[in-house]
Amino acid sequence: QQQVKQSPQSLIVQKGGISIINCAYENTAFDYFPWYQQFPGKGPALLIAIRPDVSEKKEGRFTISFNKSAKQFSLHIMDSQPGDSATYFCAASWSSGTYKYIFGTGTRLKVLA
Amino acid sequence: NAGVMQNPRHLVRRRGQEARLRCSPMKGHSHVYWYRQLPEEGLKFMVYLQKENIIDESGMPKERFSAEFPKEGPSILRIQQVVRGDSAAYFCASSPQDRTTIYFGEGSWLTVV
Numbered sequence: 001q002q003q004v005k006q007s008p009q010s011l012i013v014q015k016g017g018i019s020i021i022n023c024a025y026e027n028t029a030f031d032y033f034p035w036y037q038q039f040p041g042k043g044p045a046l047l048i049a050i051r052p053d054v055s056e057k058k059e060g061r062f063t064i065s066f067n068k069s070a071k072q073f074s075l076h077i078m079d080s081q082p083g084d085s086a087t088y089f090c091a092a093s094w095s096s097g098t099y100k101y102i103f104g105t106g107t108r109l110k111v112l113a
Numbered sequence: 114n115a116g117v118m119q120n121p122r123h124l125v126r127r128r129g130q131e132a133r134l135r136c137s138p139m140k141g142h143s144h145v146y147w148y149r150q151l152p153e154e155g156l157k158f159m160v161y162l163q164k165e166n167i168i169d170e171s172g173m174p175k176e177r178f179s180a181e182f183p184k185e186g187p188s189i190l191r192i193q194q195v196v197r198g199d200s201a202a203y204f205c206a207s208s209p210q211d212r213t214t215i216y217f218g219e220g221s222w223l224t225v226v
Contacts, residue, residue, distance in 0.1 A: 006155075032213055034214065036217075041220075042219055042220070043117075043204055043217035044156065044204070046216065049213075049214065089155060089156065099144075099161075099212040099213070099215075100146060100158045100169060100172075101156075101158065101215060102158070103148075103157075103158075104155060106154075106155050
């Protein structure tokens with residue numbers, strides 16, 4: 001019940017295209033959903049996060065869409081660039097717990113020039 | 114404003130030796146989390162600490178692993194009698210008082226030979 005399922009495992013997109021990564025969860029107590037970007041040999045860096053009281057949040061080329069009833073959320077990267085090539089992790093946490101994050105298994109994105 | 118500092122960045126240990134990984138949280142952060150990332154896998158929660166207290170160690174292996182966050186100095190993740198399966202990247206993260214967002218360090222890569 002504490003799992004966060006992420007798909008696809010890997011994704012190849014042409015430069016300028018839209019990258020879409022999906023996550024699903026079971027635990028309805030989750031109330032914070034961040035996305036992290038990780039480059040090889042580096043630590044994960046926070047990209048964008050959303051709470052379930054909104055259905056969408058946009059920051060630059062990155063958008064989170066949130067569907068509370070379906071218990072799903074997704075990351076959209078508009079106008080994908082080769083510099084976006086990295087591994088992306090979704091996560092979930094709950095404020096009534098210890099705030100530890102449950103991470104998805106990651107999506108390796110490659111944007112072709 | 115320094116981020117989360119981890120050292121060493123890379124550590125090689127022979128089977129049976131001890132590994133000590135250190136983490137200094139961001140300035141003003143009093144919450145520290147340790148995560149482990151196995152090759153080609155996601156981030157797995159290990160332990161959550163506040164100063165002088167272990168709050169949640171539900172992800173820590175029962176044997177050989179321990180963590181502390183003393184009143185003074187960095188948080189330490191200690192792995193005794195390392196085995197090849199301990200080879201992984203260990204990430205420390207810290208959060209401010211509201212705990213909503215956690216910020217990761219660059220990681221410590223442990224290789225057991």
